[in-house]
Amino acid sequence: MAERAIPVLEIFGPTVQGEGMVIGRKTMFVRTAGCDYRCSWCDSAFTWDGSAKDDVRLLAASDIVKELKAIGGDSFAHVTLSGGNPALLPQLGELIDRLHAEGVEVALETQGSRWQPWFERIDELTLSPKPPSSGMETDWEALDGIVGRLKEADRRFSLKVVAFDDLDLEYAARVHARYPGVAFYAQAGNGNLGETDSARLLPYLLERYEWLIDKVMKRADLNRVHVLPQLHTWVWGNKKGV
Amino acid sequence: MAERAIPVLEIFGPTVQGEGMVIGRKTMFVRTAGCDYRCSWCDSAFTWDGSAKDDVRLLAASDIVKELKAIGGDSFAHVTLSGGNPALLPQLGELIDRLHAEGVEVALETQGSRWQPWFERIDELTLSPKPPSSGMETDWEALDGIVGRLKEADRRFSLKVVAFDDLDLEYAARVHARYPGVAFYAQAGNGNLGETDSARLLPYLLERYEWLIDKVMKRADLNRVHVLPQLHTWVWGNKKGV
Numbered sequence A, B: 001m002a003e004r005a006i007p008v009l010e011i012f013g014p015t016v017q018g019e020g021m022v023i024g025r026k027t028m029f030v031r032t033a034g035c036d037y038r039c040s041w042c043d044s045a046f047t048w049d050g051s052a053k054d055d056v057r058l059l060a061a062s063d064i065v066k067e068l069k070a071i072g073g074d075s076f077a078h079v080t081l082s083g084g085n086p087a088l089l090p091q092l093g094e095l096i097d098r099l100h101a102e103g104v105e106v107a108l109e110t111q112g113s114r115w116q117p118w119f120e121r122i123d124e125l126t127l128s129p130k131p132p133s134s135g136m137e138t139d140w141e142a143l144d145g146i147v148g149r150l151k152e153a154d155r156r157f158s159l160k161v162v163a164f165d166d167l168d169l170e171y172a173a174r175v176h177a178r179y180p181g182v183a184f185y186a187q188a189g190n191g192n193l194g195e196t197d198s199a200r201l202l203p204y205l206l207e208r209y210e211w212l213i214d215k216v217m218k219r220a221d222l223n224r225v226h227v228l229p230q231l232h233t234w235v236w237g238n239k240k241g242v
Helices: A061-072 A092-102 A117-122 A141-150 A166-178 A198-218 A231-236 B061-072 B092-101 B117-121 B142-151 B168-180 B200-219 B230-234
Strands: A006-016 A026-034 A057-058 A079-083 A105-110 A123-128 A157-163 A181-187 A223-228 B006-016 B026-032 B055-060 B078-082 B105-110 B124-127 B156-161 B183-188 B225-228
Touching: A006 A061, A006 A231, A006 B200, A026 B225, A057 A061, A061 A092, A079 A092, A092 A105, A092 A117, A117 A141, A141 B026, A166 A181, A166 B124, A181 A198, A198 A231, A198 B006, A198 B200, A198 B230, A223 B026, A231 B078, A231 B142, A231 B200, B006 B061, B006 B230, B026 B061, B055 B200, B061 B092, B061 B142, B078 B092, B092 B105, B092 B117, B117 B142, B124 B142, B156 B168, B168 B183, B168 B200, B183 B200, B200 B225, B200 B230
Parallel strands: A026 A079, A079 A105, A105 A123, A123 A157, A157 A181, A181 A223, B026 B078, B078 B105, B105 B124, B124 B156, B156 B183, B183 B225
Antiparallel strands: A006 A026, A006 A057, B006 B026, B006 B055
């Protein structure tokens, strides 16, 4: 069977992972096009709102590996699959296997609305169900199923919830309580995507991170958690491709 | 046998871990007094330079647990042992066991110059050998022994090297190459401990972090690493006890 092409919007790196369980990791990014969600504050809305539809390239897994090497040279050993929602693409299994064959580890970011069998081959998997402020509804049955399968497969995975307000934090606590044994990351949301001056963005991001720390520190139901900023926005602001 | 007292300088929290493998983790801190090192840029020099010798309290493990509860209430499930060098204190085993008995996880930060049998009961252990800019000499034989024992004991541990300059980065690469299977964190050093205005400190810390990212991204011998700032200094500057 011929390889099924993968819709790709960005390939870049090496850079530093800014989020969750992989924060700080030296990595390359492959950003796929298409999403089943429409989060109100999505920082990659160009993957689904049509604004970048002319930039979508349909690439074979082998071509993606070639392009990663062309850009990253020999200076990478880790690739992050992000979107959009890469979990819409059954054909990503081929890419993961090719990367593993080269000794490269693979991380995935997805909201946990869809399962793919290749989840069981991901080295570091982040499930980030979306809180009320996103405007999305969580499919708890789908999420239960994914968490259950990942546990069974004994994969290194975590939950991450972005929080913009108190309602979001309640949602985070609910997710954490539902999956108590799973590593949990609370992340301060960036509600200021229009700010192009990163020096002006930083005090706002700091304030939001302190807000979240303060809230989490006081709650006994959020003791076994990590609280993190979106580190790359502190360094590079709202710039794309870094 | 009566409990041997533990020399303590600070007990505080809950707060957020700012470094390495535990970055973002909600934790309490217990800072012990005394160190076998005298790093030129130590951010906790009061633990060994005599300036806080009147603040050292000799506490039983049970009293430390009591104080943690008095300060943190029921809002913690994680304690970080830091110093100074806690590895100088054989009596910390008692504290670790008491915390575990309460369902509390324990992390340790140490330079890796001394072994203690209780290392095998630490949940998240960070070994941070010191680079040339510290003015210290690494005892490679001691470090080899500690890494070997932790591997044998199948403990969750990592190496962390703080880097201030190119020589430090060479040292980091040497440490990483010596222990290739061990999770490795490179951290940008804070050479501006005298700055009391955190708004003025932040641009400097950002610049140092970007410097380190830039260097690490280019090196093929530093592909499987994490690059992190000292997150708490971005939020709280050089303040103590947060």
